[in-house]
Amino acid sequence: MADFSGLTTLITGAAGGIGAEMAKTFAAAGARVALVDVVNAEELAKQLGAHHRAYSLDLQDPAAIASLVPRVGEECGIDILINNAGIGVVAPAENQSVEEWDRAQAINLRAPWLMAVAALPYLKASGRGRVINIASQAGVVAIAEHAAYGASTFNAISPTIVETPMAMVGWSGEKGEKARKEIPVGRFAQPSEIAAAAIDLASKEAAIITGENLIMDGGYTIR
Numbered sequence: 001m002a003d004f005s006g007l008t009t010l011i012t013g014a015a016g017g018i019g020a021e022m023a024k025t026f027a028a029a030g031a032r033v034a035l036v037d038v039v040n041a042e043e044l045a046k047q048l049g050a051h052h053r054a055y056s057l058d059l060q061d062p063a064a065i066a067s068l069v070p071r072v073g074e075e076c077g078i079d080i081l082i083n084n085a086g087i088g089v090v091a092p093a094e095n096q097s098v099e100e101w102d103r104a105q106a107i108n109l110r111a112p113w114l115m116a117v118a119a120l121p122y123l124k125a126s127g128r129g130r131v132i133n134i135a136s137q138a139g140v141v142a143i144a145e146h147a148a149y150g151a152s153t154f155n156a157i158s159p160t161i162v163e164t165p166m167a168m169v170g171w172s173g174e175k176g177e178k179a180r181k182e183i184p185v186g187r188f189a190q191p192s193e194i195a196a197a198a199i200d201l202a203s204k205e206a207a208i209i210t211g212e213n214l215i216m217d218g219g220y221t222i223r
Contacts, residue, residue, distance in 0.1 A: 002203035005030035007126075008076045009202070010069075012059065012115065013085030015041040017164030018134060021191035022082060025199050027052060034072045037085070059085055059111035060103065069118035078122035080202045083112035083156075084134040088170065108153060130202045132157065134194065135213070157197050160217035161188045184219035 009026045013019040014035035023033045027048040035041035035054045045054035053076060057068050072078060086108045116131050123129025133156030160183060161171050171179055171188070180187055197214055200206055215221055 002199065002205065003030055004080075004199075004202070007079040007128075008032045008034060008072075009080040009082060010034040010036060010072055010076075010078050010115075010119065011082045011084055012036045012057070012111070014054075015039045015044060017166055018159075018162055018191045018194045019082075019084045020044055022084065022195040022198050023048060023052075025192070025195040026080075026202075029199060031080070032076055034076050034078070036068070036072070059115075060106045062110075062114055065111065065114045066118055069115060070121075073119065073122035077126065078119045079126040079128065080130045080132070081115060081119045081123065082132045082134065082198060082202075083115055085111065086134065086136075088166070128204065128207070132198050132201050134159075134198075156213060157194060157201070158213055158215045158217070159189045159194050160220055162191055162194060163188045164191060182220065182223075183217065184223050187218065189216055189218070 004026060007030075009022075009031045011019050011023055011026070011033060014023050014033070015037035016039075019035075019037070023035055023044060027033050033045075033048060033052045035045050035052065036057050037054075038056065038058050040056060041054040045052045053072075055068055055072060058064055069078070087104055112133050119129075119131075123131070135153035135156035135158045161167055161176075161179060167188075168176070176188075193216065197216060201209060201212075201214070
């Protein structure tokens with residue numbers, strides 16, 4: 001594992017699922033982690049150690065982003081930004097409300113841009129700034145009932161379904177079993193696998209990689 005001692009990684013959606021796994025992975029590699037979530041991530045920050053910090057942020061609020069990110073930058077610095085937070089609006093396109101669509105675009109698409117803009121001075125000052133966006137396989141191939149979700153993703157790490165509590169709400173039971181059978185490796189992704197990819201892309205050894213879309217889908221898109 002690469003050494004991230006002396007660096008700060010800001011992770012949105014850090015309180016659970018993929019975000020929490022990435023926070024643990026970067027902390028284990030020596031990084032200070034700024035855990036940003038709409039829910040309180042203080043307990044996880046304490047578990048990781050005294051120099052890790054938790055921050056509350058509603059990514060639907062541009063003013064809150066513009067206020068919080070410089071605060072993190074001044075208190076901790078920002079060397080790596082991981083835009084991990086996202087919501088999945090699962091419903092037939094014709095049944096989705098304007099409010100659901102707008103919320104998905106605000107959190108999944110607009111917020112990563114605003115986070116990157118606000119973090120840019122600190123990323124530049126770092127000398128080795130990285131931005132990693134966690135997107136989705138749904139941004140590459142059409143998935144039923146995922147119109148708003150697919151439209152709000154972009155080049156980044158694009159996993160298939162990841163076994164997190166949030167994902168399993170919509171992918172359990174018979175629907176989940178059918179989805180697993182459509183993935184050549186026969187299973188969903190694990191949060192630790194996404195965390196491993198993120199820490200690799202953030203390392204000095206991967207500095208040449210930029211603008212890449214790493215599809216982690218067990219062979220779904222090439223079957």
